[in-house]
Amino acid sequence: MKTYVAFLRGINVGGHHKVPMKDLKYLLxxxxxxxxxxxxxxxNIIFDGDEASAEEIQQQLSRMLEEKFGFSIPTLVKTKNEIITILEHNPFLSVSSNKDLKLYVSLVFDPLPKQLNLKDLETESFKIIKINSREIYSVLNTNKGKTTKAMENMDRxxxxxxxxxNWNTIVRIGKKLRD
Known part of the structure; x- marks a missing residue:
């Protein structure tokens, strides 16, 4: 058995695409x-499964979820080791923390090109501090901008x-993985 973490996109937001967590747990x-x-x-789901690639697990979960809930749920799966690596390479250590700064990790479904310029997405309130092949790390100053606008721009x-x-969610997942 191997430990995985699945991240479902766009569920339980604004009353749309409702997926009760107890139903999700039962389905898995x-x-x-x-x-x-x-x-x-x-x-966010932590689970153990057969030794398979994260991509294979991702495809299995996507099919199961659509069959059960009746709509497509984009699903991204990472291994326990991938999450631990994200936490160990924390790019936010140099960011001066305060209550107005929100730290985010955007997990991308397909590898990013090496020379990706996202400066056009940045604003006075939203800064991208690191990009690697599968994650984008960003900081939002909520005194100067809204989370929804920054994330809408990323989505587009x-x-x-x-x-x-939110980085705190990734930290909580990491804590559960280490328990």
Missing amino acids: EKNNYKNVTTLLNSG YFNKSLTTR
Whole structure:
């Protein structure tokens, strides 16, 4: 068995695409996934499954979810080791923290090109601090801008082929993975 984390995009937002976490947990358990834990209501699932690639698990989950809930749910799967690596390479250590700064990780569905320039997405309130092949790390000053506008711009640029989580959520997932 191998530990995975699934990130579901666009569920339980604004009353749309409702997916109860208990139903989600039951669905995975019924399909032979073990130690299924959901975190928050935004579609973060930690589970154990057969040794397979994250992409294979991702495809299986996407099919299961669409069959169960009747709509497509973009699903991104990372291994436990990939999440631990994200946490170990924390690019936010140099960011002066305060209550108005929100730290985000956008997980992309397809690898990004090496020479990607996202400066056009940046504003006075929204800065991208690191890009690698599968993640984009950003900071939003909520005194100067709204989260929804920054994320809408990211969604539009990437044609919704990413899902974004607050850094605190990634930290909480990492803590559960290490327990």
